[in-house]
Amino acid sequence: GNHKWDIPILERFPMSEDAASGTLKEFFTQGFSRYETERSRADLEWSTSKLSAHLRIGTLSPNELYHKTQDSGLPYEDTKTFSRRLIWRDLAYYQLYTFPSMRDQPIRKHYESTEWVTGDEERRRLEAWKWGKTGYPIVDAGMRELYATGWMTQSVRMIVASFLVEYLRVNWVKGCEWFHCTLVDADSAINPMMWNNAGRSGIDQWNFVLSPENASQDGTGEYTKKWVPELAGLSKPL
Numbered sequence: 001g002n003h004k005w006d007i008p009i010l011e012r013f014p015m016s017e018d019a020a021s022g023t024l025k026e027f028f029t030q031g032f033s034r035y036e037t038e039r040s041r042a043d044l045e046w047s048t049s050k051l052s053a054h055l056r057i058g059t060l061s062p063n064e065l066y067h068k069t070q071d072s073g074l075p076y077e078d079t080k081t082f083s084r085r086l087i088w089r090d091l092a093y094y095q096l097y098t099f100p101s102m103r104d105q106p107i108r109k110h111y112e113s114t115e116w117v118t119g120d121e122e123r124r125r126l127e128a129w130k131w132g133k134t135g136y137p138i139v140d141a142g143m144r145e146l147y148a149t150g151w152m153t154q155s156v157r158m159i160v161a162s163f164l165v166e167y168l169r170v171n172w173v174k175g176c177e178w179f180h181c182t183l184v185d186a187d188s189a190i191n192p193m194m195w196n197n198a199g200r201s202g203i204d205q206w207n208f209v210l211s212p213e214n215a216s217q218d219g220t221g222e223y224t225k226k227w228v229p230e231l232a233g234l235s236k237p238l
Ligand SMILES: Cc1cc2nc3c(=O)[nH]c(=O)nc-3n(C[C@H](O)[C@H](O)[C@H](O)COP(=O)(O)OP(=O)(O)OC[C@H]3O[C@@H](n4cnc5c(N)ncnc54)[C@H](O)[C@@H]3O)c2cc1C
Pocket: 039, 048, 049, 050, 051, 052, 053, 055, 056, 085, 086, 087, 088, 089, 092, 152, 153, 154, 155, 157, 158, 161, 179, 183, 185, 186, 187, 188, 190, 191, 192, 194, 195, 198
């Protein structure tokens, strides 16, 4: 059809140096000082910087961003998590350099024998996940936001990744491929690093399962109701 996939994505993430410096300014005015406490919130506008696509395509230098955090005048306790995550970018590039096959193979080789769902059942589960039709509100909200705008906040990326791997038992490689196809910040190093972790075969394997029930990521319920409008009439909490 003539569905224009790119238009809402470009509206949300205009790609220019001017747009990057505008976003940088907004984040440092409105969100940076609260990052330690609010970074997991999908329902708050500036809880994270939303600079990932600019860092990915080069309309913002990571050095500039790093020095902005250092010059913010805030104590280390208030800047440490943001700075650490920014440096994870380089950790991801180091991992891809060291493990060039990590995009579709486990970094820890013995996880190759993990048993995943296959065939028609794999397709059925994967399709439900991709299109936000699993029946789990926060999972569906995230997957719909991803397809519509190319972005999700990290805490929701973690929920949907954990859900695909732990609940649906679909091989993490399939999730990694879909993210690569749909993310506006799709990164050949960060994405497989995080999916390896979700699939438990990464360097920082997730030794936990995230609950797909709505919780603190969407304290107000507004995020889920926006992306899963069939639930908009329900009372809070979801
Ligand atoms: C399954 C999964 C897949 C992911 N795939 C990608 C991807 O393809 N591209 C991508 O840029 N990020 C990816 N991330 C990491 C993270 O979710 C995004 O960087 C972040 O949500 C982008 O939003 P932000 O710019 O507001 O982040 P902020 O919280 O404001 O962070 C600032 C910057 O730090 C860097 N950063 C943050 N978290 C990470 C991380 N875990 N690893 C490496 N660098 C990080 C990013 O460049 C980000 O823009 C993934 C996370 C998960 C769980």
